[in-house]
Amino acid sequence: MTSMRARPPDAEPGGVTSRSLPIAEVAQRTGLSKDTLRYYEKAGLIEAVGRSSSGQRRYAASDLDWLAFLLRLRATGMSIADMRRFAELRRAGDVSVPDRIELLATHRDDVQRHIASLQGHLDALEAKIDHYQRLLAPQPETDQP
Amino acid sequence: MTSMRARPPDAEPGGVTSRSLPIAEVAQRTGLSKDTLRYYEKAGLIEAVGRSSSGQRRYAASDLDWLAFLLRLRATGMSIADMRRFAELRRAGDVSVPDRIELLATHRDDVQRHIASLQGHLDALEAKIDHYQRLLAPQPETDQP
DNA sequence: CTAGGAGTTGGAGCGCACTCCAGGTCAAGT
């Protein structure tokens, strides 16, 4: 009960904090499950996560940044397939920057349209709610004789 | 080629237009597939679509209104299960109005949060695109010697 | 009478994004 938490077995000497995190840490920090992290790697969204001497994943800070970006894309409705396309472009190096811009700009436009559409539907929803509320409180005036 | 389109076999005498439409019409007007329309009925989202004498579905104008509303709920991310809950409340009659308000208000809040979240991610996306664009056009000033 | 087209049903199949499982390795603690 009083024992300390196990240190990462391959903590770098002089490492500040969070260098090469094990998968459980990354899962906790990103909110993704360990399974999903492995799945994303298999799916080609993440490449070449470092490994410890015994073959366990060790995520670098840059991996976390990349994951955070992937989460953004996911939260805005991008499919795994499109995220993989972006990841591939990234791997291709600087020459792919124009393509990356295009992919992101297209996605941005999609998101903008999506927001606009949601906003429209939201207004209609509010009208519907108002309608129902007027049904509940019929005549707020003709109440006393 | 000169023959007229077949009239609905059970068109009401004196029907103005669009009374009791066959499924293909409704599919076309709503953008849903015929299969999806039948699926929604099975799933309890639509109840008691009228039938012709030979057992074919005949949608009324009120069914179209209801479908339009369902499409709104769907477009804002509501699950089939929740839409069914709403449909059940509707069937229960006026006593369910408070529950319906609550369901819709909860959903409205979800949608509002979703929009806000999308908006935040959109801003970050735009920043990312800007970043990439600055990579492409390095120094717009130190160009001539 | 026959053929075609639109509709019906129950149920199987699909794509997506995970999620779970069995069986195994490894390192540390007692």
Added chain:
DNA sequence: ACTTGACCTGGAGTGCGCTCCAACTCCTAG
């Protein structure tokens, strides 16, 4: 030496929202 727990792999399974299929019934036109 043994147990424990975190991790590994390949592959199967899940839930959602459709989508497709086969076999059938009707109605109308030629």
